[in-house]
Amino acid sequence: MGRGGYTVARVAVLVRAPVGWLWWLGLLAAGCGLLVPGVTGRRIGVLAGAALFLIALAVAATVRRGRYGKLAGAASRAGKSVALQDREATVRDWRLAHRWPLVAVFLVAVGASFAVPAAPGLLLAGTAAGLWWKALWLGRWEHEHESLLWVRTDELPRPWALGGPGHAAVSGYLTTGVVAGDARPGGARRRPEDVPVR
Template sequence: MDVGRGGGRTLARVAVLVRAGAAPMMWLGFTAAGIGLFLPGLTGRRIGLYAGAALFLVAAAVVAAVRRARYRDLEAGAVRAARGDFLQDRAVTVRGRRRSYRWWLLLAWVLATASALAVPAAGGLLLAGAGAGLWLKAGLIGRREHAADVLWWVPVEWVPRGRPAGPRVEGYRTTGPAAGDAAPGGARRR
């Protein structure tokens, strides 16, 4: 399907969709890890912290690297946004993304906190590492946007669960770097 023809679609920034989940995951993860430090657990606090630190690094690296080739393929095949396309505000994209995953985030926080009974702080740091990986991935997308001097957008109806490189995504659309209200990488424009 040629996504460059037609128009009138609502487009969300790819980097904003990726970055939207990072902050809640990191805050909830660090909160769960902090609560876990008050529990002695089966392994003790020191082992829990070492295990958590290792899990944080591994989760951040894995999440940042997952589907990298799919993102690059979609970026390479991107076409100009149509004149009639509507660019969704950053705040609307972030709010929608976080709402779609709020119950999963709550469940992850409960599990990370409960895991402290066995290994203190490790589950929380794992959750925080996944959030850090999303933040890194959004930063990498932002650097590629800056290098290409474009911003990548995806039609909202293709990402019902907020997956900007999911199987339903047929291609990205591009605009100039001044479009929208988010900077490259999905951060607030200053």
């Protein structure tokens, strides 16, 4: 990717952005489903939910990892004219763009939880755990290569499209040094002790 005046967001921050929302909405949906026995009964629902949690965790943690690795391996250095979007703005933009998909997924999970108690909610929670694991994997890559991965915001897919920063529409990543931006490797909030003294 060449140089130019555009905005880029951290790849790991985008991967982490859904985690908190999916986790708590999933637990809330599971709790709502446990209020009634449901069609299958609570015991079967919880056992099915535990299995779905593990499956969703594995899928979310591994899907498109090859694509992420390929884009990371071919990443080019970000030019000086590139604007680095801060972590808070990236998370806020993601939340605003995905608020209706989140509402829809939550309502579907709540409705289905009354049929199979806890299972749909635990599916959402498992997805959150898998995305968190993927963000940690990206963080390990960034640590090992001493580079942070960024993606152009104008190449990110629309809210209803799956794939995030690993989507086919993304042509490549950019890299910066590990002190750039306000998020640590892996997308977590940067702590004061992470900033080097100049």
